Amino acid sequence: MLNSQLIGSYISKLRKEKDWTQVELAEKLNVSHQAVSKWEKGDSIPDVGTLIVLANEFDISVDDILNGGKEKKRFTNVGTIVHNIVNEETDKAAEVINQEETGIDELISIAPVLKSRSIGSITKNLDDKKLSISHIVQLAPFLDEENLEELFHKLHADDAYSVKDVVRLAPFIKSETLTKLLMEKRDTLTIEDISRMGPFIGDEINDFILELDIESVRWNFITGLAPFVNLEVLKTLVDKALMDEISFDKVVAIAPFLDQGTTDELALNLRNQEGKMHHLTALAPFVSKGVLAEIAKSIPLDSHSLISIAPFLSSEELERLMEEADFKEVSPQTITALAPFLSQEGLIKLLSKMTH
Template sequence: MVDSRTVGAYISQLRRDADMTQAEMANKLNVTHQAVSKWENGLALPDVQTLMNLADLFGVSIEQILSGGRRTSHGRRDSVKEDLDRSLDRARTGEVDPDYLMELAPFMSRDKLEKAVDMVSEGELCWEHLVSLAPFLSQEARDRAFEKLCAGEVDPDFVMGVAPFISRDRLEKAIDLVAEGELCEEHIVSLAPFIGSDALRRAVGRIPADSIDRDMLSGLAPFLGPDFIEKLVFGKARSG
């Protein structure tokens, strides 16, 4: 499994080696300095998009970040290959462990990883697995795993986290399936760049009028037509 403390220590080392403050790194990644502090203290892990941005910022691979900067020796790669072969053998009898795949993903070929992910039974795969595995999967494989997850309860926090990696039509269907009352303004503003205007309007329509504030309108304005924004503004004025 990925050790958040090891990952955090490596992120801290990369930042210090680049002579950056937490605030400077946060600004480059478009996150808060509190988020950077949580990563470096091992209290949280960056989401998949931020992992990719971190890798680009410091000129390292996602594999290096997730392994805490350890380079993989030939011996380790041979060991991983043996582990993978055993994992795929178990897969043929329906025994794929998605937690194990998260650990192996940085060392596996995309083809073998995708075959293994496809073999994970529906009840065993969770949103955390997809968030961790998404950078290593093709678009088609991400969508298949995403659809498998959407057969159960849809968590809008995790949908928001994997949105950059999921096809628009599947993302829109998932948002429609989020339970009433679970979708909030933050989810909608974050998801707006990844869904169509019709789906976005449906999502906005599920938010109570008194929750729609100026910040939300500003965030949604580039993605919704002026007529719809005016309806929201005047509707809010009438409800107020």
């Protein structure tokens, strides 16, 4: 990839040799002085059109700028590609690569400053033999779905791709294409692979997981997959979870996607762990009243804590927790907040502790 720090330092050196201010250089290039400042700090790189104007201003080549003025040049004839792109002659830019005057790696390096349409037009005209799966994976963030899929089809049958390649491509290709690729690699898929592609697979993710021969599953994979699988699959994963890894944070993360019975079972496994009030509050809507009261025993409660979970408890459980908390004094605000959830007898007891 382009070294923005090196390029920025070189632009700064060239400007100072001319004794120009950033404002003066900006005026010559018809850009803002903030843009020049960002280049010189390495925060951004000039676009392809500006690179040509910049090279002309300093009477150097685009390759010189991209190489940061170094004598040992990494980029050769990239400037030719840049000129062709600006002139909308992407077929000629592709020919530069096909003739091996420069390589696809150089195209990949300047991809961040090229428009997706330009890259797509160039890749369409590349010789099939020039492409590898590595090239496609690296170009994927800069191509639209249609061009990326077309590029993938140009691969030779003997240019094998791995599941790792598919994982890297997943955010950039259509769900249908991703599913097709995974079907071809289903024998080598792991739960880790699927968890990394969860947001991109679609409904087929459930079938892929159910076909896996899983003995145990780490919790980080379960929490990552929970939003994207159905209840049956999620419960299957939970059944195979490594229970020595269970924690309040992990159960809270998947509770919104589970049924109450399963969440109750998981929550009860946490009774001997030290939880915090925010864990109890987060679990409250997803566990039964009895289980909520049970796990509340392991967490220090104050009046604010009880108010937050009161809507999810029975009056009996709430009053029992209040007795165990043994409040010496209770504010009128606390009584007002708890009153709707207490029995008449429980409210009377609470009133007896009201502060004045």
